[in-house]
Amino acid sequence: MADAGSIIAIYDDYYADGKVAAKREIASQQSVGHIEAILQGKTFEKILDIGAGEGAVLDKLNKRNLAKTLGAVEISTSGIEAIKARKIPSLKSLDVFDGYHIPHSDKSFDLGLAIHVVEHVEHERLFLAEAARVCKKLYIEVPLEHTRRLDRAIRMSGPSGHINFYTTLSFENLLKTSGLAVERLKVFPHDLAYEQHLAGRTKGWLKYKVRTEFLKIAPKAAMRSVAYMAGALCSSH
Known part of the structure; x- marks a missing residue:
C-alpha cells in the first residue's frame, strides 16, 4: 500500500477556515470551462471527482447538468x-x-476527473491506474510548470504540495505509460478572472493578454517560458 500520510497531513485541515475559498471558486470556474472545451458538448450519466477539494467543481458540474x-x-x-x-x-x-484506493467497483463511473491532483501525488501511475479501474474515461488537468523558470515554480508551489512538474510532452508520456489512450489534449492559459484575482485588475489583465497572445503566436516558446495548464481526455485500454 502506497503511503499517503504526508499528503493527508498537508491537506487534512486545508479547507477548514475558508481562506482558499475565493481562489478555488474562480479556479473551479476555469477548470469546468476547460472540461466543457474538451468534452465538446458530451454529457455523462455518472461523473466521479477524484480529489474533489471543497466541492467547487462539483457544484458547477451540478449547475451545468454535465452528469445525471x-x-x-x-x-x-x-x-x-x-x-x-x-x-x-x-x-x-x-x-x-x-x-490510491477508491471505494467503488470497476468501471462504475462513465467519467472521472482529476483536476490539479496529479502534481501532488507521489506515485502518479498507481493513482492513475486506480482512477482508470473505476472510470471508463478520465479528464486529467495539471499545471505546466516545467519551464525555464522551474526553480521559481518549485519554490512557489512547494508549500501547496506540488512535487511533480510537467511539460506537455512529459504529461502525455505519463498518461500513455499509465495505460491510458489520450483522445484529446489541450493547453490552456489562465482565465482573466483568475489572473486578476492573483495580480489585481490592471496587472492581471496585462498578464492575461501576454500569456494568451504568446501561446497563440509562438506556442512552443510560450510553454518553455511561461506556466500554462494542460487538460487531457483519456480512455483506458
Missing part, C-alpha cells in the same frame, strides 16, 4: 465537510480515500 449523477472522493476531512455543507442535489456518493 455525481460522486466524489477526497483525501481531506475538512474538504469532505465543506462538500457536505454545499448540499449538492446530484451528489450521490462522498467518500474519504487515501489517494
Whole structure:
C-alpha cells in the first residue's frame, strides 16, 4: 500500500477556515470551462471527482447538468465537510480515500476527473491506474510548470504540495505509460478572472493578454517560458 500520510497531513485541515475559498471558486470556474472545451458538448450519466477539494467543481458540474449523477472522493476531512455543507442535489456518493484506493467497483463511473491532483501525488501511475479501474474515461488537468523558470515554480508551489512538474510532452508520456489512450489534449492559459484575482485588475489583465497572445503566436516558446495548464481526455485500454 502506497503511503499517503504526508499528503493527508498537508491537506487534512486545508479547507477548514475558508481562506482558499475565493481562489478555488474562480479556479473551479476555469477548470469546468476547460472540461466543457474538451468534452465538446458530451454529457455523462455518472461523473466521479477524484480529489474533489471543497466541492467547487462539483457544484458547477451540478449547475451545468454535465452528469445525471455525481460522486466524489477526497483525501481531506475538512474538504469532505465543506462538500457536505454545499448540499449538492446530484451528489450521490462522498467518500474519504487515501489517494490510491477508491471505494467503488470497476468501471462504475462513465467519467472521472482529476483536476490539479496529479502534481501532488507521489506515485502518479498507481493513482492513475486506480482512477482508470473505476472510470471508463478520465479528464486529467495539471499545471505546466516545467519551464525555464522551474526553480521559481518549485519554490512557489512547494508549500501547496506540488512535487511533480510537467511539460506537455512529459504529461502525455505519463498518461500513455499509465495505460491510458489520450483522445484529446489541450493547453490552456489562465482565465482573466483568475489572473486578476492573483495580480489585481490592471496587472492581471496585462498578464492575461501576454500569456494568451504568446501561446497563440509562438506556442512552443510560450510553454518553455511561461506556466500554462494542460487538460487531457483519456480512455483506458
